[in-house]
Amino acid sequence: MDRDDVVGALDAFVNGGERRVDLAEVNGRAVVNNVSLGLYAEAVQREGYRDAKLRTILDTAPDVVGDESMRSGELRWTDPGGSDHRLATAILVSNNVYRLGRAIGSGTRPRLGSGRLGVAVLGTCRPVAGGGGRPRHWGQWSAPTFQIDASGPVPAGVDGEALLLDPPLRFASRPSVLRVRIAPQHPGASPSAGQPGTVRETVTRLARIACGAER
Numbered sequence: 001m002d003r004d005d006v007v008g009a010l011d012a013f014v015n016g017g018e019r020r021v022d023l024a025e026v027n028g029r030a031v032v033n034n035v036s037l038g039l040y041a042e043a044v045q046r047e048g049y050r051d052a053k054l055r056t057i058l059d060t061a062p063d064v065v066g067d068e069s070m071r072s073g074e075l076r077w078t079d080p081g082g083s084d085h086r087l088a089t090a091i092l093v094s095n096n097v098y099r100l101g102r103a104i105g106s107g108t109r110p111r112l113g114s115g116r117l118g119v120a121v122l123g124t125c126r127p128v129a130g131g132g133g134r135p136r137h138w139g140q141w142s143a144p145t146f147q148i149d150a151s152g153p154v155p156a157g158v159d160g161e162a163l164l165l166d167p168p169l170r171f172a173s174r175p176s177v178l179r180v181r182i183a184p185q186h187p188g189a190s191p192s193a194g195q196p197g198t199v200r201e202t203v204t205r206l207a208r209i210a211c212g213a214e215r
Contacts, residue, residue, distance in 0.1 A: 089123025
């Protein structure tokens with residue numbers, strides 16, 4: 001929808017078009033946007049978060065980053081290369097992949113129909129002993145399913161709602177299960193949808209513009 005024309009979204013009920021998009025789930029619970037674990041999830045659990053979000057996150061950061069004993073449960077997962085890891089400052093599992101970084105449309109999802117989860121990990125992720133791999137400080141990938149194990153209940157922010165989830169946390173994409181209606185005058189896509197996502201796509205786009213095939 002056009003965020004500057006919220007009332008205009010009501011036209012979707014009259015003559016709007018229909019589209020099917022994905023949902024995600026964690027332990028059988030539907031997820032529209034994302035599930036956050038670690039720093040943000042710990043902050044959501046704290047009293048006063050709704051009244052002072054940024055201040056609560058800043059107050060939470062030293063506990064989560066600097067003192068492992070303050071964490072509710074050690075997180076363990078396997079990266080796309082098959083290496084097992086534990087611990088992280090934050091893990092975000094989303095319904096489709098968010099575009100992160102400094103690109104146009106950063107913080108939005110170019111697609112909602114890929115049938116895949118987005119997984120982003122921030123912070124030092126130490127390989128499990130004997131599991132191979134190297135410490136990582138940042139990573140992002142996509143997968144149809146993802147699982148996180150823990151030593152106890154895991155604080156989570158599920159679409160912004162504070163919950164405690166029992167391990168293992170099993171994430172899965174549910175392709176094309178949600179029917180949405182879109183007003184005809186609205187874009188029907190996020191700000192990043194029309195932007196190239198890879199270097200090759202960027203070069204191709206520039207070449208098309210240079211040849212006059214795209215304006």
